[in-house]
Amino acid sequence: MGSIKIFHALYNDDDILLSAVKKIKEKHYDIDEVYTPFPVHGLDKVMGLEPTRIAIAAFIYGCIGITVATLMMNYIMIVDWPQNIGGKPSFSYIENMPAFVPIMFEMTVFHAAHLMVITFYLRSRMWPLKKAENPDPRTTDDHFLIEISTDKPVAGLRKLLKDSGAVEINEVKPKEY
Amino acid sequence: MYTLSNRFKIFSLSLIILGSLGWFYSYTASHLTLDEVKVLIAEESHHGSHSDDMHNMSHQNEKHHNEDSHHGDEAHGHEDEHAEHVLHQIHNRPYAALYVAAFFFMMISLGVLAFYAIQYASQAGWSPVLFRVMESITYYLLPGAIIVLLIAIIGDKHIFIWMDPEVVAHDEIIQGKESWLNKNAFILRGLIYIGGWSLYRYFSRKFSLAQDNAKDNKNFKRNFQLSAGFLVFFIYTESMMSWDWIMSVDPHWFSTLFGWYVFASMVVSGITVIALITIYLQTKGLMKYVNDSHLHDLAKFMFGFSVFWAYLWFSQFMLIWYANIPEEVTYFVTRIEMYPIPFFTMFCLNFIFPFLVLMNSDYKRVPIFIIMAGVIILIGHYMDVYMMIMPATVIDRYGFGIAEFSSILIFLGLFLLLVFYSLSKEELLAKGNPMIKESENFHY
Numbered sequence: 244m245g246s247i248k249i250f251h252a253l254y255n256d257d258d259i260l261l262s263a264v265k266k267i268k269e270k271h272y273d274i275d276e277v278y279t280p281f282p283v284h285g286l287d288k289v290m291g292l293e294p295t296r297i298a299i300a301a302f303i304y305g306c307i308g309i310t311v312a313t314l315m316m317n318y319i320m321i322v323d324w325p326q327n328i329g330g331k332p333s334f335s336y337i338e339n340m341p342a343f344v345p346i347m348f349e350m351t352v353f354h355a356a357h358l359m360v361i362t363f364y365l366r367s368r369m370w371p372l373k374k375a376e377n378p379d380p381r382t383t384d385d386h387f388l389i390e391i392s393t394d395k396p397v398a399g400l401r402k403l404l405k406d407s408g409a410v411e412i413n414e415v416k417p418k419e420y
Numbered sequence: 421m422y423t424l425s426n427r428f429k430i431f432s433l434s435l436i437i438l439g440s441l442g443w444f445y446s447y448t449a450s451h452l453t454l455d456e457v458k459v460l461i462a463e464e465s466h467h468g469s470h471s472d473d474m475h476n477m478s479h480q481n482e483k484h485h486n487e488d489s490h491h492g493d494e495a496h497g498h499e500d501e502h503a504e505h506v507l508h509q510i511h512n513r514p515y516a517a518l519y520v521a522a523f524f525f526m527m528i529s530l531g532v533l534a535f536y537a538i539q540y541a542s543q544a545g546w547s548p549v550l551f552r553v554m555e556s557i558t559y560y561l562l563p564g565a566i567i568v569l570l571i572a573i574i575g576d577k578h579i580f581i582w583m584d585p586e587v588v589a590h591d592e593i594i595q596g597k598e599s600w601l602n603k604n605a606f607i608l609r610g611l612i613y614i615g616g617w618s619l620y621r622y623f624s625r626k627f628s629l630a631q632d633n634a635k636d637n638k639n640f641k642r643n644f645q646l647s648a649g650f651l652v653f654f655i656y657t658e659s660m661m662s663w664d665w666i667m668s669v670d671p672h673w674f675s676t677l678f679g680w681y682v683f684a685s686m687v688v689s690g691i692t693v694i695a696l697i698t699i700y701l702q703t704k705g706l707m708k709y710v711n712d713s714h715l716h717d718l719a720k721f722m723f724g725f726s727v728f729w730a731y732l733w734f735s736q737f738m739l740i741w742y743a744n745i746p747e748e749v750t751y752f753v754t755r756i757e758m759y760p761i762p763f764f765t766m767f768c769l770n771f772i773f774p775f776l777v778l779m780n781s782d783y784k785r786v787p788i789f790i791i792m793a794g795v796i797i798l799i800g801h802y803m804d805v806y807m808m809i810m811p812a813t814v815i816d817r818y819g820f821g822i823a824e825f826s827s828i829l830i831f832l833g834l835f836l837l838l839v840f841y842s843l844s845k846e847e848l849l850a851k852g853n854p855m856i857k858e859s860e861n862f863h864y
Contacts, residue, residue, distance in 0.1 A: 298780075298781065302779075328742075329741065329742045329743070329744055330744050331744065341734075341737065341738045341741050341742070342738070342742060344734060344738065345738075
């Protein structure tokens with residue numbers, strides 16, 4: 244695998260970046276990753292990434308949340324210490340359900356939101372104290388970076404990147420970072 | 421440009437005629453004599469325990485409602501009194517059925533008018549391609565609202581118990597509200613609401629049409645100012661209208677968020693109808709410039725306002741249920757005990773169904789899902805209006821029969837006729853709107 248070379252091309256505008264990604268894709272080079280300082284609208288489409296499945300996860304988390312809330316309120320208010328709710332001492336969950344709806348709603352939102360964030364972090368392989376994967380600190384400021392690995396002749400790729408508006412092109416050693 | 425075909429005209433006219441015939445039939449059929457009603461009651465009590473239950477319940481309710489009005493006449497037999505109430509309820513039904521349908525279609529139109537004003541006031545960039553559809557739906561508002569007011573006036577004590585001097589004479593609570601709830605003030609307020617809405621509609625449409633061929637944006641700016649002003653007028657009058665035209669059917673009961681609740685119903689039905697008419701016109705090969713992102717946005721609003729409606733419905737319900745104050749809680753006791761199936765079905769249709777169907781982002785772009793959810797939403801909101809009016813007018817003598825169905829036919833026919841007539845009058849694209857380019861290129 245010694246013949247594979249990795250290139251970092253830097254851009255300083257999101258529109259130029261988008262058209263560059265399109266051009267590189269047209270020439271059938273493999274884009275490993277694009278690092279941007281902010282989310283670029285439409286980048287996922289030109290890169291050909293699969294649509295996110297976080298919505299499905301969110302739905303499942305919401306269902307977990309509403310279940311947790313139901314079980315929790317049933318235990319707290321009905322089983323463990325039966326409460327007289329609204330002057331209606333029926334001690335039945337279903338009859339007192341309207342009083343628990345706000346809690347069920349909040350817990351649904353709480354679980355969906357927090358678990359979604361955690362899922363997103365894990366899916367992006369991020370956790371506390373992890374060393375940044377970011378190859379160039381300028382991509383956290385005002386530069387956009389495309390990482391390409393190729394086993395084709397290098398000159399053609401260099402020209403392509405230059406023409407697509409790259410401000411800087413670096414060849415890097417594999418696993419340098 | 422849309423042309424109103426003869427077939428469409430004949431179709432909607434026949435709906436109106438068929439509906440009218442059905443309604444008059446139910447009207448004459450409702451004119452029973454006291455003796456006939458007694459026979460009816462006797463027959464029903466042999467039917468089985470179910471209808472017996474219903475009777476007892478309704479009787480308690482009557483006693484509760486009319487305690488004051490029947491102080492002296494103990495000479496009246498218990499049976500006679502009951503039969504008389506049943507007779508009144510049977511009499512009320514055609515009026516109430518007509519009123520529910522009339523209000524429902526008026527409400528769609530009014531909801532669209534408010535939505536349209538919001539588009540102008542917020543200078544929304546996505547929606548100008550839909551302006552002509554919205555303007556056409558609001559064309560129904562003036563005739564529709566006048567009809568509602570007329571039915572209210574002609575229906576009189578058949579719909580609004582406080583319009584019956586006999587009842588008021590024995591009811592201290594209504595007497596205390598007489599400065600608001602009296603017939604002259606009711607008519608005057610009704611005319612003010614209708615006048616204000618129609619004036620806005622008239623001028624806004626005029627400026628919108630004038631903008632089509634204008635060189636500058638003067639008309640657009642005028643429309644912006646007019647819409648912002650109208651929204652202020654609207655939110656006050658809409659709230660008062662909902663007290664007058666709906667909440668006062670239960671004159672003892674009141675809810676402070678009733679106006680918002682009706683507003684949510686109004687807007688979600690209105691947006692649904694915008695979406696349905698747009699999809700219909702697209703199947704006719706018109707409105708090519710409406711893409712699936714526009715439909716997506718309409719469906720988002722349908723979804724959002726369905727949830728908003730459920731939120732207000734529940735807010736009203738929960739506070740009253742929790743506090744359990746007798747004069748407030750009767751409203752829901754009547755509905756849950758006597759209308760258990762329509763009450764909970766309505767909630768499922770208006771909230772759970774659109775919530776599940778329209779939750780997925782991709783489904784919001786597929787016409788068939790929008791149509792499905794839209795039809796269910798419209799049925800649900802018809803039931804919502806039904807649940808507001810019927811329990812106060814016909815108590816337990818409710819049902820979905822000829823009276824209700826014909827009433828829907830009448831107003832559906834009239835609505836379709838007027839809306840599509842208005843659509844056929846002008847170009848379907850508000851081409852002079854300064855934001856039309858943005859709207860045509862709108863994508864998500």
